[in-house]
Amino acid sequence: MGGTQTVTGDCALIEVSHLDKVYSVGDDKVTVLQNINLTVRAGEFVSIMGPSGSxxxxxxxxxxxxDVPSRGQYQLHGQAVESLTPWELAHIRNQEVGFVFQNFYLLPRMTALRNVELPMVYAGISPVDRRRRASELLHQMGLSDRFQHRPNTLSGGQKQRVAIARALANNPSVLLADEPTGALDTKTGEEIMGMFQALNQGGVTVVVITHDAKVAHYARRTVHLLDGKIVGEEDLR
Amino acid sequence: MSFTEMWLAAASSLRASPLRTFLTMLGIWIGVASIIIIVAMGQGGQKAVISTIASTRLQNTIQILPQEIVEPGLPQPGQVLSFQTSDLQLAQQFSGVASVSYSLYGQATVGYHSHTLNASVQAGPAYLNDLAHFTVISGHMFTSTDVLAHRQVALVSQSLAGQLFGHESPIGRVILVGGYPLQVIGETISSQFDLMSRFLGSNYLYLPSTTCRDLFPWWGISEMDVQVSPGASVGQVSQRLVTALNIHAHNAQAFEDASGLWLGLEQTVRKVSTILTLTIGSVAGIALLVGGIGVMNIMLVSVTERTQEIGIRMSLGATRRAVLLQFLTEAVMITTGGGLLGVVLGVGASASIRWFTGFPASVSWQAAGVGFLFSMVIGVACGLYPANKAARLNPIDALRYE
Structure with missing residues (x-):
């Protein structure tokens, strides 16, 4: 993918060990994640599957x-995340991670182009460079004629493609997608998943989170999550 | 994110809700404008009062007045109220004195055909127009010869002329003053903004001092105007002359040089009007403060409304500082915009007041500058809390906020 960072080799991009997440609700403590051990290597396409509440x-x-873990270690691209300051976390979100959400989370008052530019604004890239890069990405996503459209004039599939372009803006190490097809019809959902597949084949590491087995099947590896624990893992291809 | 980009981003987000932005600005707008207007009125009023009391200090001229003691207006036993002819003669012979003239003030009835009106009479030397601040708009001023010759001539103020003669020219008409006929030789207007006209009316009649003495011999001479010979020191002549006049009157406190009196009065007026301006100005400051609270309130609402936007921005890598600056810039932009509009309105209103009422409102650029700077400071002060609130949001909570 044009300029997208490709990490080759077997080096672990995401390495989670003995991770717990506990929320305090009044006096009660709710354990949401318990003893999670997970490794994602660069260039992988992993789905994390589980029912809601898992x-x-x-x-x-x-x-x-x-968010930060309550206990345990998390290394992203060699950096121990649990000890970082809010400023450093913001920097990692900007540089290392690209998010794709179920509800797109585009800024409604901005055009598609401005939305894609936003991560580059926070990265301090010059207006000319980021405009060029944003146009390039939208072009790749097949949205050449939608640069100046605001999100409310775009279809669900188009919105999600803008969101993917935005996630790729700063060449992140990993693309994190949370139910990316959840708000889309089946056909558009398939298109979007095909897009993730293509991106992965181009070298982008993709982690998709879903409750839908059909979506999970696009990945090469699926991790099953239930009640905050990893209960199984399967290699599909 | 560069400075320009921050301003552009803030501007576009303010444009998204123009009415709200406008209403929020309004508080600052009115506050800044009222500060500028109040200071302009205060300073203008001060100038007007001072120029009324501090009569143009004519070069080489000493104005001597009977000294007012204790309570002005209530004569004290032994107080000298006016000059005697012998006082004038004494001054005339004084070394260093070139010439002596005198002024009188009083009220008189002015008649023309069937009209009779009351007018304030001011009588004096040929340079009375400088002492009493008026300008001759038609006809001419009486001359020194007119004064010496006791000529029965008079000048009338525009308003008096209007009431006596309607639209016709007053020049050459004969009016009756105290039963004597006087020929009108000129029409006058006040040469400065006349504060007193509101209270005393603006019917003025100007006469040569000698003529006035002939008409009203019982009026006291209330002011002596002494021209100092070239080369003599005004201060010295004044001091010696006042002493001599006091000795002549057998009263150590009979007379005084008016310049000291004017100076004291001027200081008092300055002090009083400054205190007034500050007091009213601080009320306007409160308006500005209330405007600032309005800005804070709207920014808090805006932060709540845009919680999810903040979450999205944080997920894309916005640091706390970036979020803080975003909201702070918006707040400062609102107040700075309001401040600018306030300066425009304040300066415009002050100019209009001057134009339409003649009140010499004078715009103080310091007040405009301070008002504008203060509006920026209010933006920072009132934007800081909401902006900080936005920056401290937890990314996850913000993102999931509906």
């Missing part, structure tokens, strides 16, 4: 450095 979203938030 803790998969929490795991994704931790993997994406939006």
């Amino acid at each position: 803790g998969k979203s929490t795991l994704m938030h931790i993997l994406g450095c939006l």
